[in-house]
Amino acid sequence: MLIVGIAGGTGSGKTTVARAVFDAIGVEYVTLISQDAYYKNHAFLSFEDRAHLNYDHPESFDNDLLVAQLAQLRAGQAIEMPVYDFTTHSRRPETIHVPAKPVIVLEGIHVLVDASIRDMLDIKVFVDTDPDVRVLRRVVRDIQERGRTIESVYDQYLNTVKPMHDAFIEPSKRYADLIIPEGGENKIAISLLTTRLSSFLAEPIR
Template identity: 70%
Template sequence: MLTIGIAGGTGSGKTTVAKAILEQLGPDHVTLISQDAYYHDHPELPFSRREQLNYDHPDSFDNDLLRNHLRDLQNGRSVEMPIYDFKKHGRSNHTIHVAVRPVVILEGIHVLVDAELRKLLDIKVFVDTDPDVRVLRRIRRDIEDRGRTIESVYEQYLTTVKPMHDAFIEPSKRFADLIIPEGGENEIAIALLTTRVSQFLTEFSRTRGLES
């Protein structure tokens, strides 16, 4: 199995890059996992308190569960991925069944921050996009998809998003094997990465053929 980690700041285009690879190679070969699904659940806190949590700090993720799920997939065992509801700041009662595929893509802002998580990655990618572009994408996503107000997005960006990016996400770029400028708009970089994954799938299929 080939495990690819795609990191980068909020709105950098991580998901676009991951989905581009998935679309080109097909869901029969590639499984996509988002680190966003693994936010810690805090049912013990009232909604007003959950709203105030720092969701941009590495500790906001349940990386123990995420690492366990990656290991399970790498060892041929399917997993039940959590579903995180950003409107209520909590996990859903439902999960998503993730089947075993030859390629696993994990995308998220702190994918390259956790040292133990990095050990599980065969290819480490950092999507590097201009901060102005990222913040505009963040504003649009949070308002349209997550029901936030422009005031709350602005406050969150200044108090947690930007400080956490500067402290943790940007420094994690040094761990990347490949840096993709401009995210999903960089068709050449995506094509190069997809070609590498295609080569792995060809080798994987040949090996399976020899074993059968």
């Protein structure tokens, strides 16, 4: 089994790269996991308190659960992945059954920040995209998909998103085996990654 980590700032194109790998290799060989599913569950707090938490800090994720489930997948065991609701800032009661497959692709902003996650990764990728492009993508996504107002997106970006990117995400680039500029638009870099994964799948089982 090969575990690939795809990191990068918000709106960098991580999901686009992960989806391109998924489409190129095939559903029977690849499982996609988003670190976003592993936000800590703060259902015990009021909605107002949950809305003011810093969701861009590495400690906002339940990395212990993520690492444990990656270990299960590597051992060939299926997992029950949590489901996070961004409109309520809480974890839903249902889970998603995720089977173990030869290639696991994990994408998320802090995938390369936490050493315990990095140690689980066989290939580490960083998607590097211009900040102006990233912030515009973030605005569109949060308004259309997560029910946010333009004011809340603006405040969050200035107060937590940008400071956390500068403090944690950008420095994590040094751990990458492969840096992909411009995300999903970089067809050559994506082709190099998928070629490596295809070669792995073609190797005889030892």
